[in-house]
Amino acid sequence: MQDSDFREVVASVRRFVRERVVPAEAEIEQTDVIPAGLRSEAAEMGLFGFAIPELYGGLGLSMSEEARLVFELGYTTPSFRSMFGTNNGIAGHVLLEGATEEQKKAYLPNIASGQWVASFALTEEGAGSDPAGLVTSARRDGESWVIDGAKRYITNAPDADVFMVFARTDPDATGSRGISAFMVERNTPGLTVGPKDAKMGQAGALTADVYFDGVRVDGHTLIGGADGVGRGYATAMRCLAHGRIHIAALCVGLSQRLVDESVAYAATRQQGGGVIGSHQLIQGLLADSATDLFAARALVKDVAAAFDDGSDTRLGPSCAKYFASEAVGRIADRAVQIHGGSGYMRGVPVERFYRDARLFRIYEGTSQIQQIVIARQLLRDAG
Secondary structure, eight states, X not given: OOHHHHHHXXXXXXXXXXXXXXXXXXXXXXXXXXXXXXXXXXXXXTGGGTXXXXXXXXXXXXXXXXXXXXXXXXXXXXXXXXXXXXHHTHHHHHHHHHOOHHHHHHHHHHHHHTSSOEEEEOOBTTBSSOGGGOOOEEEEETTEEEEEEEEEEXXXXXXXXXEEEEEESOTTOOTTTTEEEEEEETTSTTEEEEEEOOOXXXXXXXXXXXXXXXXXXXXXXXXXXXXXXXXXXXXXXXXXXXXXXXXXXXXXXHHHHHHHHHHHHHHHOEETTXXXXXXXXXXXXXXXXXXXXXXXXXXHHHHHHHHHHTSOSSHHHHHHHXXXXXXXXXXXXXXXXXXXXXXXXXXXXXXXXXXXXXXXXXXXXXXXXXXXXXXXXXXXXXX
């Protein structure tokens, strides 16, 4: 994409987020639903496929371009981005990283256009950050595979049209070995989605358990074809590297919104004969938040550039996700503190964002998993 075209896309998304989505935040919080009009407009703008190559119907943004776009998407409720984030992120990238060319051409256009909402079905009750406990199984039966098991906390599951399902195809393998990925359409007999989860925050971003009871799928749904057997977890890890930068950029966008809300409140709230922003302790909170924001934004830009040129696709993404997700938590906490009692009241944006931000330190690999990835990579490089 030409730089002038990309700048126009970013400007259009910024206007859309601030003029159409921000005013709808209270409605989304109350109803736990993204309005249908916003969904259709997002699809028309190409937001369901911005990270998917143009060859398959997407916008084909680089990681650096994607980060700049996600800065804008992060300015509002995270559930808006979540609606199409998985299509661009860990679900769509399962196909980009692991599928055959025939599979990419068959499936990606539906994902890029928003005709399909995709889900990434890896997590289980006993298998989250560590795949060793993954028990969902897929056994070969002639030209088909039969999947049995259950997945937990699957984003977009209530609305998903297709699931990227990770299952153990080698019952004798342990840990991350013997896991394969399958693309399973929602209407496949034996696949059921449980009730939507009641979550702390991020209303409108729906999650639910997904159950597989003798789900029979054709051999062509195995991601990567015959060569994809046992390669599912490696594919998932490559997807997560991209996804971690994406989430870090999202945290930067939300951090910007929280800083803006904090500054606006501090500049107008009267207390003790003047605005609270005139007090040095409030100024200290604002300065700390602005510094966290600037550091996170610079880190994400640097890591995205290294991801694009291939010089770092592991250490940097984990560093960015770890720092930015922790930073937005600190910024959200300070924003509530600056707002005082009003910051604890429902209906005030910073109260909602305080709850929303907490999830970023958990998904796409917890902060503790990022610490392990970072340290192990450093030690590996030193050896």
